[in-house]
Amino acid sequence: MSREGKEPLLVVDGLTKHFPVRSGFLVEHTVDLVKAVDGVDFAVERGTTLGLVGESGSGKSTTGYCVLQLLRPTAGSVRFDGRELTELKGEELRRMRREMQIVFQDPYSSLNPRMTVGDIVSEPLEVHGSGTRRSRRETVRLLLDVVGFDPSFTNRYPHEFSGGQRQRIGIARALALNPKLIVCDEPVSALDVSIQAQILNLLRDLQRDFGLTYLFIAHDLAVVRAMSDTIAVMNQGRIVEAGPAEQVYTSPQDEYTKALLSAVPVADPRRQRERKAKRRRLRHALAEGF
Amino acid sequence: MAVNPQQEELRERVLTRSGGGVDAGAPIRQTSLWRDAWYRYRANRAAVIAGGLFLLLVVYVVFAPILSPYDPYGVDFSQAYQPISWSHPLGTDQYGRDLFTRTALGGRISIGIGFAATIAIMGIGILYGSISGFVGGRLDNGMMRFLDALYGLPYLPFAIIVTQLFQTVNFWVMVTALTIASWFTAARVVRGQIISLKENDYVRAARAVGARWYRILARHLLPNTLGVLIVFAFLELPGVILGEAFLSFIGLGINPPQASWGSLAQDGRDVYLAHPTMILIPSVAIAWLILCAFFIADGLRDALDPRTRET
Amino acid sequence: MALLEVRDLRTYFATRDGDVRAVDGVSFSVERGRTLGIVGESGCGKSVTALSIMGLIPKPPARIVSGSIQFDGKVLTQLREAELENLRGREMAMIFQDPMTSLNPTLTIGTQITETLRRHLGMSARDADRRAVELLEEVRIPRAQERLKDYPHRYSGGMRQRVMIAIALSCNPKLLIADEPTTALDVTVQAGVLDLLEELREEHQMAMIVITHDMGVVAEAADDVVVMYAGQIVEQASSLGLFDRPEHPYTEALLGALPSLEGEGGREARLASIPGRPPDLLDPQAACRFAPRCPFAGLNDYCSVEAPELRELRPGHWVRSAHPASERAPV
Numbered sequence: 001m002s003r004e005g006k007e008p009l010l011v012v013d014g015l016t017k018h019f020p021v022r023s024g025f026l027v028e029h030t031v032d033l034v035k036a037v038d039g040v041d042f043a044v045e046r047g048t049t050l051g052l053v054g055e056s057g058s059g060k061s062t063t064g065y066c067v068l069q070l071l072r073p074t075a076g077s078v079r080f081d082g083r084e085l086t087e088l089k090g091e092e093l094r095r096m097r098r099e100m101q102i103v104f105q106d107p108y109s110s111l112n113p114r115m116t117v118g119d120i121v122s123e124p125l126e127v128h129g130s131g132t133r134r135s136r137r138e139t140v141r142l143l144l145d146v147v148g149f150d151p152s153f154t155n156r157y158p159h160e161f162s163g164g165q166r167q168r169i170g171i172a173r174a175l176a177l178n179p180k181l182i183v184c185d186e187p188v189s190a191l192d193v194s195i196q197a198q199i200l201n202l203l204r205d206l207q208r209d210f211g212l213t214y215l216f217i218a219h220d221l222a223v224v225r226a227m228s229d230t231i232a233v234m235n236q237g238r239i240v241e242a243g244p245a246e247q248v249y250t251s252p253q254d255e256y257t258k259a260l261l262s263a264v265p266v267a268d269p270r271r272q273r274e275r276k277a278k279r280r281r282l283r284h285a286l287a288e289g290f
Numbered sequence: 291m292a293v294n295p296q297q298e299e300l301r302e303r304v305l306t307r308s309g310g311g312v313d314a315g316a317p318i319r320q321t322s323l324w325r326d327a328w329y330r331y332r333a334n335r336a337a338v339i340a341g342g343l344f345l346l347l348v349v350y351v352v353f354a355p356i357l358s359p360y361d362p363y364g365v366d367f368s369q370a371y372q373p374i375s376w377s378h379p380l381g382t383d384q385y386g387r388d389l390f391t392r393t394a395l396g397g398r399i400s401i402g403i404g405f406a407a408t409i410a411i412m413g414i415g416i417l418y419g420s421i422s423g424f425v426g427g428r429l430d431n432g433m434m435r436f437l438d439a440l441y442g443l444p445y446l447p448f449a450i451i452v453t454q455l456f457q458t459v460n461f462w463v464m465v466t467a468l469t470i471a472s473w474f475t476a477a478r479v480v481r482g483q484i485i486s487l488k489e490n491d492y493v494r495a496a497r498a499v500g501a502r503w504y505r506i507l508a509r510h511l512l513p514n515t516l517g518v519l520i521v522f523a524f525l526e527l528p529g530v531i532l533g534e535a536f537l538s539f540i541g542l543g544i545n546p547p548q549a550s551w552g553s554l555a556q557d558g559r560d561v562y563l564a565h566p567t568m569i570l571i572p573s574v575a576i577a578w579l580i581l582c583a584f585f586i587a588d589g590l591r592d593a594l595d596p597r598t599r600e601t
Numbered sequence: 602m603a604l605l606e607v608r609d610l611r612t613y614f615a616t617r618d619g620d621v622r623a624v625d626g627v628s629f630s631v632e633r634g635r636t637l638g639i640v641g642e643s644g645c646g647k648s649v650t651a652l653s654i655m656g657l658i659p660k661p662p663a664r665i666v667s668g669s670i671q672f673d674g675k676v677l678t679q680l681r682e683a684e685l686e687n688l689r690g691r692e693m694a695m696i697f698q699d700p701m702t703s704l705n706p707t708l709t710i711g712t713q714i715t716e717t718l719r720r721h722l723g724m725s726a727r728d729a730d731r732r733a734v735e736l737l738e739e740v741r742i743p744r745a746q747e748r749l750k751d752y753p754h755r756y757s758g759g760m761r762q763r764v765m766i767a768i769a770l771s772c773n774p775k776l777l778i779a780d781e782p783t784t785a786l787d788v789t790v791q792a793g794v795l796d797l798l799e800e801l802r803e804e805h806q807m808a809m810i811v812i813t814h815d816m817g818v819v820a821e822a823a824d825d826v827v828v829m830y831a832g833q834i835v836e837q838a839s840s841l842g843l844f845d846r847p848e849h850p851y852t853e854a855l856l857g858a859l860p861s862l863e864g865e866g867g868r869e870a871r872l873a874s875i876p877g878r879p880p881d882l883l884d885p886q887a888a889c890r891f892a893p894r895c896p897f898a899g900l901n902d903y904c905s906v907e908a909p910e911l912r913e914l915r916p917g918h919w920v921r922s923a924h925p926a927s928e929r930a931p932v
Contacts, residue, residue, distance in 0.1 A: 193816075194642060267817050268820055
């Protein structure tokens with residue numbers, strides 16, 4: 001997976017997404033605009049992970065959906081593998097969807113409770129008419145095995161499994177079409193720490209084995225650090241700082257990034273005391289927002 | 291359907307990858323959703339009793355006319371207005387016809403109309419509501435405003451008008467009239483469900499994969515509305531039955547010799563002082579059915595409520 | 602004497618398939634002016650412990666099977682509901698995880714605060730209003746006087762949590778229990794809330810129990826720590842002691858599974874993951890509950906046969922394990 005000389009897999013330029021706030025009695029008109037994503041630029045090289053980090057309301061999830069065209073951007077360009085996604089529609093867009101998939105945050109609402117595990121994972125294959133029923137069943141078994149989920153349970157329903165197990169099912173589903181890019185939207189936020197580690201390790205292994213590119217969206221800075229090659233910090237719809245992961249973590253430039261980093265509690269009481277003092281100083285420097 | 295090169299590549303990668311992941315383990319709970327629902331239903335004692343009484347009524351309505359030795363249409367004035375006895379468990383009417391049998395037959399019509407109309411209502415409601423809820427935007431707006439306008443029409447006069455469009459009022463005419471007059475709320479309920487279900491991540495996942503709208507609707511949205519719709523159907527049933535009963539009672543319903551509980555009650559209307567059983571019996575039957583339906587709906591709501599189903 | 606003493610608490614939930622032993626023999630104490638952190642993953646029993654102390658467990662299906670809870674000399678487990686209600690809110694207070702659902706959306710913030718004041722302290726309406734403003738100012742809500750009349754939906758998550766804290770502190774309780782107070786909040790807001798809690802604890806000289814799954818929050822807020830697993834305490838120590846030298850394999854694994862914000866690590870570090878899942882609390886085996894997932898369990902057979910007792914490894918440092926770190930032979 002050589003990176004020199006090739007265009008990055010994903011290039012986002014000036015991405016904007018506005019949500020109109022409508023009001024009105026019989027005829028609705030727009031009274032205000034929520035600028036969820038306000039001019040975002042970044043690029044992700046093949047086989048690497050870009051960590052998109054920010055607090056709630058920063059627009060990171062919306063950015064992820066816009067990249068995948070699950071929400072159509074208000075403006076801006078999304079170039080994926082050389083093609084401009086914002087111009088694609090209908091059948092062309094559907095075909096493109098095979099190359100980019102998503103893993104969701106909530107293991108409880110990301111799987112249809114009325115479908116069996118096997119059906120859930122094979123749905124992408126069915127939708128694109130891949131293979132015969134038998135070959136699809138076989139592929140499903142392979143996929144579940146890859147994510148560490150026992151394939152003998154394909155006839156069970158999601159509610160019979162724990163959060164971590166359900167996330168694995170979701171990951172298997174995302175892999176089914178052999179995509180190049182996977183958007184991971186807070187994939188471990190709803191999981192316990194020990195399960196979180198399992199899933200993060202799994203995602204890293206899969207990236208290595210399948211040459212995947214990740215757009216990893218999260219609010220947990222430590223988790224993002226464990227996964228990312230490059231990082232972009234978002235605040236109120238804009239990227240305030242971006243760069244190689246270690247650089248941003250060890251020498252942040254932007255005030256917001258600094259505040260964010262100092263606010264994360266670290267599992268070391270002595271260190272935590274120092275950081276608390278530092279945080280207090282920073283708080284006086286930054287305008288109070290909360 | 292050809293296997294595409296992507297699939298081949300995936301398979302190769304899977305088979306040649308290094309190492310294995312940590313095993314996720316066995317399912318943590320092994321009950322079926324339906325069995326859990328059944329347990330919750332059973333916990334509601336009133337619902338269980340109501341279910342039993344309802345079944346009893348259905349058995350009566352189905353089998354009594356078959357097993358009865360009497361001719362429900364035969365006229366024999368010598369037997370008119372017999373009191374309750376072993377040979378006539380519910381007495382006889384003004385024509386000497388056995389009421390036990392006639393009530394059962396009437397029950398077939400009433401319950402039949404009730405269920406048929408309810409099913410039709412749910413059908414139209416699902417069609418209208420899912421289109422409106424799924425498409426959203428201006429179409430949804432327009433469809434709902436239209437519905438609002440229809441709500442303004444008074445229910446019974448509307449039903450009456452529909453029945454008058456046909457020459458005779460038979461079973462299917464009644465079903466049609468009642469359906470047309472009462473499908474609005476069903477459409478609303480379905481639309482509400484679809485709108486809230488649309489926000490679920492699994493719907494987004496289906497879209498991310500490229501599923502077309504009909505697949506999303508049929509596979510992801512409608513099956514998950516099932517619980518709510520079943521409860522709602524059992525709440526619609528009493529309304530429809532009462533509607534039919536009322537129409538028949540005022541003489542605008544089922545034509546004789548076919549009888550429904552409403553028309554049986556009408557038969558007894560003029561003689562209620564002398565022979566109260568003639569109006570009491572069908573009234574009790576209607577009340578029985580309606581009460582059962584309400585309690586069953588209550589039990590079903592406990593059983594199928596999505597909020598209690600989580601985790 | 603400690604302000605709060607919990608001895609061998611057992612809280613079980615009756616279910617269709619038997620008793621779920623949510624809390625199965627937990628003992629700890631909390632001194633005035635100190636913060637105890639109870640840490641563990643979901644299902645370990647930490648929330649149920651807190652609810653048991655407050656008397657807020659749903660009486661069927663849950664019940665306190667055995668054990669005692671002593672607060673300020675009174676034995677809570679023997680009090681009647683009415684007496685418990687007097688204590689609740691007044692001497693012991695609790696704040697919950699989700700500030701979105703903890704406040705009544707149909708009452709103004711002012712009403713919700715003054716309600717407590719009038720119930721427990723018998724204040725008049727005017728006095729209660731004045732005190733409510735003072736409280737909001739104490740939790741650093743700007744323009745407190747005006748904001749009394751607002752409804753909860755006009756407050757952000759962080760502010761709502763502060764209101765919860767204000768309500769909890771309104772009667773000057775001796776003990777404050779915070780159940781995952783920061784989990785639903787953004788990181789920057791989280792830090793503010795934790796800072797606030799510490800300051801208030803100092804000022805009011807309260808004892809505090811912070812329940813969390815986040816080791817970082819524990820490091821920040823707690824003086825002493827209790828680690829829970831499968832309804833039991835598996836390690837108990839001072840905060841410094843626990844993080845300096847964790848003993849129980851579960852604690853070690855938990856700390857190892859945390860991605861780190863600083864230091865070596867980052868992209869290359871492999872996160873220690875604990876294989877498997879916590880045991881079913883319906884019928885926990887008589888043996889060590891962590892054994893199936895413990896990397897050291899194979900060493901001898903004790904672990905799958907006999908449950909280890911909680912023993913004091915060092916002064917103030919207790920472990921429930923046959924293989925604590927300091928007893929393992931160096932590799």
